[in-house]
Amino acid sequence: MAGWCIKSMDGKLMGDQTEQKPALEQELKTAKKQLRQSAKLAAIGQLSAGIAHEINNPVGYVHSNLTSLQHYITDLLVLTDAIAGAASADELRCRLRAIDYDFLRTDIHDLMSESLAGLDRVREIVHSMKTCARSDDDLLKLADPLEGLESTLNIVRNEVKYRAELHVDVKPLPKILCIPAQINQVLLNLIVNAAQAIPDYGRIDLRSGSDALGVWIEVQDDGSGISADHLEHLFEPFFTTKPEGQGTGLGLSVSQEIVQRHGGRLTVDSQLGEGSRFRVWLPLQAARNESS
Numbered sequence: 001m002a003g004w005c006i007k008s009m010d011g012k013l014m015g016d017q018t019e020q021k022p023a024l025e026q027e028l029k030t031a032k033k034q035l036r037q038s039a040k041l042a043a044i045g046q047l048s049a050g051i052a053h054e055i056n057n058p059v060g061y062v063h064s065n066l067t068s069l070q071h072y073i074t075d076l077l078v079l080t081d082a083i084a085g086a087a088s089a090d091e092l093r094c095r096l097r098a099i100d101y102d103f104l105r106t107d108i109h110d111l112m113s114e115s116l117a118g119l120d121r122v123r124e125i126v127h128s129m130k131t132c133a134r135s136d137d138d139l140l141k142l143a144d145p146l147e148g149l150e151s152t153l154n155i156v157r158n159e160v161k162y163r164a165e166l167h168v169d170v171k172p173l174p175k176i177l178c179i180p181a182q183i184n185q186v187l188l189n190l191i192v193n194a195a196q197a198i199p200d201y202g203r204i205d206l207r208s209g210s211d212a213l214g215v216w217i218e219v220q221d222d223g224s225g226i227s228a229d230h231l232e233h234l235f236e237p238f239f240t241t242k243p244e245g246q247g248t249g250l251g252l253s254v255s256q257e258i259v260q261r262h263g264g265r266l267t268v269d270s271q272l273g274e275g276s277r278f279r280v281w282l283p284l285q286a287a288r289n290e291s292s
Contacts, residue, residue: 054158055125058118065111065118072108075099125154140177145215145282146170146208147180152188156195160204163195164221170208173215176284182258183217183280186266189251190219190278197223197276214264214284220277226270234268 082095149170160166187206194204202222209216226234235256252266259266263283270276 051125051155051158055122058121062115062118065115069108069111072104075104127151140179142175142177143180144173144175145178145180145183145217146173148184149187152184152191156188156191159192160195162201163198164202164204166191166204166206168206170206170217171210173208173210173217174284176215176282178262178282183262183282186255186258186280187217187219189255190280193251193278194219194221194223194276197221197225199224202275210284212284214282216279216281218277218279220275222275225272225274226268226276227272231268231270235266 076099079095079099079101083092153166153168191204191206198204198221205218205220207218207220235252256266259280259282265281266278267281268276268278
């Protein structure tokens with residue numbers, strides 16, 4: 001049976017619905033992908049102040065170390081000039097004492113080691129940001145669903161460390177058909193939400209496990225919890241209980257969409273005053289929704 005045509009208000013044919021459907025489905029898939037990427041970048045943007053602080057610390061002491069090294073090099077050049085024109089061993093020993101040569105030798109090694117460690121930390125943070133921010137290739141692959149978790153933890157470290165003690169007890173998981181970057185996007189949202197739900201200082205637990213049917217990853221906090229009235233709206237787009245500027249209302253709705261797209265479930269258990277536990281369950285055999 002041929003697809004039917006409809007007319008616009010001016011009477012012109014708008015086209016065959018059968019022909020339009022694939023194009024509309026493709027547009028919907030593209031829009032959902034763009035929404036996932038926008039939500040990811042928004043989450044990273046909210047963490048930007050903490051990330052800048054994490055980078056600024058090692059950059060600060062590397063700068064200080066280089067200033068000290070500059071002075072040391074000047075002293076050493078003066079010493080080499082003195083050696084070239086020294087008249088006696090006593091004069092050289094006097095020069096060595098003047099620049100505290102024994103201390104200088106030791107401190108140069110310490111400054112270089114500390115500076116290299118600081119630059120490694122900066123490189124690690126930048127790599128983690130690039131890993132988390134990159135656009136997904138949108139293709140399922142056989143992989144550990146926790147692949148790239150370390151990069152995610154690097155990104156949220158500063159957001160968490162002043163709010164909670166993070167306990168990571170993740171067990172090795174079997175490889176499943178998934179998009180690891182998207183699973184880690186879900187975990188980033190859940191960990192940040194957990195930290196922001198703790199009013200003073202608390203605890204966040206990140207756990208994982210598996211059974212015959214699938215794998216699970218959960219994030220639990222001992223924060224303020226979620227009221228029953230809010231629980232029923234929790235995964236709705238743009239719904240948020242956070243103060244203005246602390247959330248877009250997209251994190252949980254996008255997270256749920258990602259998990260469902262993998263054929264899984266995102267569930268929550270919460271009690272006011274006792275905290276919340278979010279669990280991601282993913283099947284060993286992905287039942288992907290191709291229309292998403």
